[in-house]
Amino acid sequence: MLAIDCRQLVKTYPARPPVEAVRGLDLQVQQGECFGLLGPNGAGKTTTIEILEGLLRPTSGAVQLLGRRWGGRNDLAIKQRIGISLQETRLPDKLSVMEILTLFRSFYRDGIEPEEVMRRVSLQDKARSWVVKLSGGQRQRLAVACALVGDPELLFLDEPTTGLDPTARRQLWDVIRSFRNQGRAVLLTTHYMDEAQRLCDRVAIVDQGRVIALGTPTKLIATLGGQEVIELELTGSAIQDDSPIVHGLSGLPGVHGVQREQARYALAVSDAHLVLPRLLEWLSGQGLVLGSLGTRHASLEDVFIQHAGRRLTEPADDA
Amino acid sequence: MTRRRSPLAQLILARLREFWREPEAIFWVYGFPILLVVALGVAFRSKPVERINVDLVGALGSAVRSVSQILARASHPGDLEIRVRRCEEPICERRLRTGKTDLVLWVKAGPIYRYGYDRTRAEGRLARVVVHDVLQRAAGRADRGTVLPDREEQQPGGRYIDFLLPGLLGMSLMGGGLWGVGYVIVDIRIRKLLRRLLATPMRRSHFLAGIMISRLLFMVPELLLLLLFARLTFGVVVHGSLLALLLLILLGAFTFAGIGLLVASRARTMESVSGLMNLVMLPMWVLSGIFFTSDRFPDFMQPAIKVLPLTALIDAMRAVMLEGLGLATQLPQIGLLVGWSVVSFVLALKLFRWS
Numbered sequence: 134m135l136a137i138d139c140r141q142l143v144k145t146y147p148a149r150p151p152v153e154a155v156r157g158l159d160l161q162v163q164q165g166e167c168f169g170l171l172g173p174n175g176a177g178k179t180t181t182i183e184i185l186e187g188l189l190r191p192t193s194g195a196v197q198l199l200g201r202r203w204g205g206r207n208d209l210a211i212k213q214r215i216g217i218s219l220q221e222t223r224l225p226d227k228l229s230v231m232e233i234l235t236l237f238r239s240f241y242r243d244g245i246e247p248e249e250v251m252r253r254v255s256l257q258d259k260a261r262s263w264v265v266k267l268s269g270g271q272r273q274r275l276a277v278a279c280a281l282v283g284d285p286e287l288l289f290l291d292e293p294t295t296g297l298d299p300t301a302r303r304q305l306w307d308v309i310r311s312f313r314n315q316g317r318a319v320l321l322t323t324h325y326m327d328e329a330q331r332l333c334d335r336v337a338i339v340d341q342g343r344v345i346a347l348g349t350p351t352k353l354i355a356t357l358g359g360q361e362v363i364e365l366e367l368t369g370s371a372i373q374d375d376s377p378i379v380h381g382l383s384g385l386p387g388v389h390g391v392q393r394e395q396a397r398y399a400l401a402v403s404d405a406h407l408v409l410p411r412l413l414e415w416l417s418g419q420g421l422v423l424g425s426l427g428t429r430h431a432s433l434e435d436v437f438i439q440h441a442g443r444r445l446t447e448p449a450d451d452a
Numbered sequence: 453m454t455r456r457r458s459p460l461a462q463l464i465l466a467r468l469r470e471f472w473r474e475p476e477a478i479f480w481v482y483g484f485p486i487l488l489v490v491a492l493g494v495a496f497r498s499k500p501v502e503r504i505n506v507d508l509v510g511a512l513g514s515a516v517r518s519v520s521q522i523l524a525r526a527s528h529p530g531d532l533e534i535r536v537r538r539c540e541e542p543i544c545e546r547r548l549r550t551g552k553t554d555l556v557l558w559v560k561a562g563p564i565y566r567y568g569y570d571r572t573r574a575e576g577r578l579a580r581v582v583v584h585d586v587l588q589r590a591a592g593r594a595d596r597g598t599v600l601p602d603r604e605e606q607q608p609g610g611r612y613i614d615f616l617l618p619g620l621l622g623m624s625l626m627g628g629g630l631w632g633v634g635y636v637i638v639d640i641r642i643r644k645l646l647r648r649l650l651a652t653p654m655r656r657s658h659f660l661a662g663i664m665i666s667r668l669l670f671m672v673p674e675l676l677l678l679l680l681f682a683r684l685t686f687g688v689v690v691h692g693s694l695l696a697l698l699l700l701i702l703l704g705a706f707t708f709a710g711i712g713l714l715v716a717s718r719a720r721t722m723e724s725v726s727g728l729m730n731l732v733m734l735p736m737w738v739l740s741g742i743f744f745t746s747d748r749f750p751d752f753m754q755p756a757i758k759v760l761p762l763t764a765l766i767d768a769m770r771a772v773m774l775e776g777l778g779l780a781t782q783l784p785q786i787g788l789l790v791g792w793s794v795v796s797f798v799l800a801l802k803l804f805r806w807s
Contacts, residue, residue, distance in 0.1 A: 186651055187651070188647060188650065188651060188807060189807075209653045209655075212651065212652060212653040213653045217648070217651040217652075219644060219647060219648055219651070221644055222643070222644050222645060222647070222648040223643040223644065223645065224643075224645065224648075225466065225470055225645070227469070227470050227473040227474065228466060228469060228470060232465075232466065232469065233466075235457065235462060236462045236463070236465075236466050237652060238456075238457070239456065239457045239458065239459040239461075239462040240459050240649075240652040240653050240654040241456075241652070241653060242456070242653075244456075263473075279648075283652070283653075
């Protein structure tokens with residue numbers, strides 16, 4: 134049985150013109166899998182996850198969680214088995230960590246004791262602290278603790294680490310990993326590529342309400358044709374027609390793909406050290422002048438650029 | 453697997469804790485009504501008229517002198533002290549107009565008396581009667597028949613503070629119900645906490661019941677405190693049954709909590725809910741007889757005034773507290789309150805914006 138099975142999901146918000154937040158999205162998440170929805174702001178990640186969580190009704194499409202569909206008597210049964218952390222929830226300022234977890238625990242038939250949940254997210258020392266006194270990372274861990282307290286089989290986390298410092302992010306990753314390691318499923322959204330790459334077993338790259346790439350991070354990067362990327366920028370004479378340049382770069386031995394963005398080019402290569410001498414030779418032969426040159430490992434960002442034709446981190450309209 | 457606590461009890465407990473940890477809320481709920489009782493009780497304490505101010509106008513001659521002596525020596529008729537002052541006519545008239553004197557007495561040889569006073573002021577009319585009586589007695593008029601010593605009564609119940617207290621109780625119930633429920637719900641909605649709670653298997657009925665019950669739990673001690681305070685400081689007593697009063701308080705708290713729920717059922721911002729609440733409360737503040745009896749409004753308005761929940765609540769509480777009547781005599785008011793709560797609840801549940 135799939136943890137999440139979602140087919141041809143569509144969500145259109147009535148407006149003039151109608152806003153198509155999700156346009157035919159398919160997702161299958163296995164038990165024991167940490168699945169990431171990766172995409173820029175406004176890609177439809179939050180709308181998708183809120184439909185899966187039962188908080189929004191889809192315009193069309195089918196959703197099954199743990200073998201059940203939302204609606205009627207199923208609602209409470211599903212809610213008993215899933216845990217949720219929303220993108221922004223301001224928990225009551227003047228309740229303590231312990232009190233909030235006890236409150237959330239009381240909603241679930243079966244669950245974990247608040248003390249145990251606090252230990253899992255390393256908040257034992259803060260049991261008696263009011264929410265208003267917690268740091269951003271501690272609040273986020275409390276939000277995840279509220280999601281864990283019902284001992285769910287399936288965990289939804291919407292942008293769990295946004296705005297956290299690196300230490301706080303790593304602490305939260307540990308919590309998520311240990312949950313996954315119990316054989317349970319996690320669906321999280323993020324716009325951090327490194328998070329998706331390190332934390333998720335599989336990733337769906339979402340843009341404009343559709344899945345544009347799906348697979349394990351390693352496989353997705355492998356589709357670029359190379360593990361490394363050479364980035365270069367040309368200066369000098371205004372380049373009117375760049376297709377000969379793209380064509381020429383693609384023709385170099387060892388280059389598997391070329392992405393262009395104005396005067397910047399990114400070459401997907403298997404071995405940068407073998408390609409570089411040939412590249413420099415070709416450039417000087419063409420009379421082209423380098424503005425900058427660098428190499429790095431390929432990332433999911435490159436996958437996104439390849440499919441969407443732009444950068445993931447570009448400022449986009451907020452969701 | 454583990455011991456499970458009641459979700460309803462936890463929701464109520466959370467509300468109570470949040471309330472107790474908010475010092476300002478404590479002040480507005482518990483301190484403010486008491487301050488209001490003190491201020492109004494002191495300002496409007498019913499004290500009898502103790503002194504009559506009389507201004508004498510007339511050329512200083514034997515007539516004026518004799519009147520002035522008679523009035524000064526008059527042995528405090530009915531515990532009243534008469535203070536006489538001679539002054540020029542224009543000054544006296546101005547003093548009369550501004551309420552600094554109660555009576556102007558023109559005296560001419562003869563003696564000829566003429567009284568000037570403001571007919572709309574009780575003090576003026578009292579001064580006219582008393583001064584005339586004193587002067588006539590001095591001139592030899594005698595009482596006919598036998599007048600036994602006065603039997604004086606002063607019972608709590610007829611004072612302004614006695615009248616005011618039920619009004620203030622009603623006002624607290626209205627404000628507490630509307631703000632306590634309406635504000636809290638909109639706050640939870642704005643924080644997206646409502647959304648988060650809905651993602652759990654929490655029952656919606658538990659959520660609403662938790663807010664209502666915690667509100668009742670704040671209100672009852674508040675009003676009992678107010679009653680006790682008024683008893684200790686002003687000697688205000690409840691003539692009817694305390695249980696009947698408590699039932700009315702509970703019914704009132706419930707009704708206004710229901711109206712608060714209705715007001716907050718759609719509102720998405722604090723501004724919109726505050727505006728709606730003032731819209732609902734303002735007519736009742738003015739019309740429902742908190743500070744003065746609503747009978748003062750013209751007859752054609754009375755049907756509309758009587759149908760307001762606060763009017764019904766205050767009328768019923770006054771009947772129990774001041775007249776000692778039982779609940780059976782207040783069935784129309786009670787029915788009206790029950791009607792308001794049922795309608796508010798049903799509408800609120802239909803309209804409530806959960807997401």
